[in-house]
Amino acid sequence: MRPETKPAVATGGGPYRVMVVDDSAVIRGLLTKTLETDAEIKVMSTVGNGQAAVDALKRTDIDVIVLDIEMPVMDGLTALPKLLEARPGVQVIMASTLTLKGASVSMKALSLGAADYLPKPTTTTGISTAGDFKRDLVEKVKSWGLVARRKRGLPPGSAAAPGSNIPPPPKKLYPGAVTLRPQAVLPGKVDCLAIGSSTGGPQALFAVFRALGRVERMPVFVTQHMPATFTTILAEHLAQASGMPAAEAKDGEAAVPGRIYVAPGDFHMTVEGQGAGLVVRLNKNPPENFCRPAVDPMLRSIAKAYGNRTLFVMLTGMGQDGLKGARELVNAGSTVIAQDEASSVVWGMPGAVASAGLCTAVLPLNEIGAYVKKALMRSAA
Numbered sequence: 360m361r362p363e364t365k366p367a368v369a370t371g372g373g374p375y376r377v378m379v380v381d382d383s384a385v386i387r388g389l390l391t392k393t394l395e396t397d398a399e400i401k402v403m404s405t406v407g408n409g410q411a412a413v414d415a416l417k418r419t420d421i422d423v424i425v426l427d428i429e430m431p432v433m434d435g436l437t438a439l440p441k442l443l444e445a446r447p448g449v450q451v452i453m454a455s456t457l458t459l460k461g462a463s464v465s466m467k468a469l470s471l472g473a474a475d476y477l478p479k480p481t482t483t484t485g486i487s488t489a490g491d492f493k494r495d496l497v498e499k500v501k502s503w504g505l506v507a508r509r510k511r512g513l514p515p516g517s518a519a520a521p522g523s524n525i526p527p528p529p530k531k532l533y534p535g536a537v538t539l540r541p542q543a544v545l546p547g548k549v550d551c552l553a554i555g556s557s558t559g560g561p562q563a564l565f566a567v568f569r570a571l572g573r574v575e576r577m578p579v580f581v582t583q584h585m586p587a588t589f590t591t592i593l594a595e596h597l598a599q600a601s602g603m604p605a606a607e608a609k610d611g612e613a614a615v616p617g618r619i620y621v622a623p624g625d626f627h628m629t630v631e632g633q634g635a636g637l638v639v640r641l642n643k644n645p646p647e648n649f650c651r652p653a654v655d656p657m658l659r660s661i662a663k664a665y666g667n668r669t670l671f672v673m674l675t676g677m678g679q680d681g682l683k684g685a686r687e688l689v690n691a692g693s694t695v696i697a698q699d700e701a702s703s704v705v706w707g708m709p710g711a712v713a714s715a716g717l718c719t720a721v722l723p724l725n726e727i728g729a730y731v732k733k734a735l736m737r738s739a740a
Contacts, residue, residue: 374401375504376420380412380435381405381427381454386479390425390454390496397497400504407431409438416445422507423500424451425477428464436468443472448510450474450503462589466596469561474503474704476561478586491649498677502558502705537713537721540689549694549738550577550668552731553661555654557584557676559704561593563724564674568601568619570728576739579603579619580628580661582654584676587624594621610641622652629660637664648680654708658684667692670734672727674698676708685712694734696720698727 379390379402387405394400404415410433412424424442428435435453442451453468453476455461465476477499480492505515552574556563560583585593590607597619598605605619608628614620614637622628626641640660647653654673658681661669671688673681675698685695695717697709702724713721722730 374399375422375501375507376401376403377500377504378402378404378406378412378415378419378421378424380407380409380424380430380438382407382430386427393493393496394425394500396493397501400497400500409433409435409441412438413441413445416442416449421446421449422504423474424449425454425496425500426451426473428453428455428461428468436464436471439468439471439473448507450507452477452499452503454479459588459591462592465589466561466592470596474506475499475558476589478589494649499558502677506704537718538716539721540716540719548668549670549735551580551661551665552577552670552672552735553580553582553657554672554674555582555657555676555681555708556674557650557678557680557705557708559675560584561596563698563703564593564597565600566724567672567674567728567731568597568603570725571601571732573602573617574735575617576735577616578614580608580614580622580630580657581619582622582628582652582657584650584652584680585624590621590624594619597621608639608641610639612639613637614639622657625651627652627656629656630664631660632664648678650678650680654681655684659687662687662691662693665691665693669693670731671695672697672731673709673712674724674727675703675705677705678707679711681708682711682715682717685717686715689717694719696722696727696730699723 377394377400379387381387391402391405394402403421404419406412406415408430426435439451451473453465453473455465455476456479477496508515583593594605594607603617603619607623608620614630620639627644629640630637631640647655669688671685689695695712697713697718699721700706700710703709712718720730
């Protein structure tokens with residue numbers, strides 16, 4: 360099958376250039392239509408299998424590839440390393456079904472160099488009508504398109520030419536300097552570790568937990584914006600990275616030290632007192648910041664349950680989820696740190712808390728695990 364490829368454009372500037380790879384012509388068309396509703400995105404090529412994608416990538420300058428997993432001739436997982444080799448710096452988003460197998464393959468793809476994943480609705484109707492999917496698709500492509508441009512030292516997406524109807528890139532979300540809280544470099548007593556993340560979060564979480572290792576003295580609560588089934592697999596990978604027991608949280612289970620509790624997809628996770636101990640609660644209250652699970656409900660409950668004894672880490676993510684909850688933590692006397700802009704895929708969530716003056720430290724990803732480990736060791740002394 361001859362790939363549908365448009366002539367390459369000049370490198371740098373202009374809309375983010377995208378390749379869509381899916382064995383269904385209908386889905387390729389729907390994804391293309393959805394992406395090109397945003398003037399900062401241009402679909403340069405659409406192909407039906409992994410081998411065609413590798414061949415097309417050699418001829419076409421691409422920032423982001425949306426890659427299906429199950430395809431004839433060459434599947435997405437086989438094609439992934441070939442695509443990364445053919446175009447260094449290209450960012451690959453795996454598109455998979457909302458199944459346990461799809462989630463497992465997507466997590467494996469992340470370990471092999473994929474940038475992100477995108478759960479596809481189960482029907483073509485869902486692709487064309489699901490607002491959440493359409494918003495996630497466009498936001499992920501633009502976020503990773505910016506990463507691709509940075510990696511190659513190119514300007515971000517911008518107007519293609521004077522007089523073009525393509526708008527200029529948005530202004531920097533948090534242009535002001537970050538002001539750190541005027542307190543000790545490291546927190547004091549810590550009985551709870553909490554982490555929030557979204558776009559780019561899985562890789563960031565794995566990096567933090569690999570550096571941190573086992574946490575024996577306290578429970579660890581993680582809210583990552585992620586759908587059901589995917590959080591099941593995420594927990595398994597966190598267990599491997601940390602050497603700790605990790606699983607999706609269950610409503611009513613005790614919050615005990617030495618375990619990682621992951622907010623399940625489509626449920627908010629909170630903590631509340633019960634008797635002499637604390638228990639985890641799940642609910643389907645309305646989404647907050649367009650998300651369920653959301654970071655804010657987790658942090659509000661932790662602020663009440665643990666008071667000033669929490670260390671919260673805000674990792675890469677889009678939007679401002681976690682800002683209000685982080686403020687409640689700080690008001691209770693707890694400590695907040697955030698990932699810095701340079702190492703974040705999207706400096707939305709961490710940028711919000713950092714720019715609000717809530718953080719004790721704003722650190723590159725490769726320093727966060729060591730910082731947390733030192734803080735916990737100091738707390739135990």
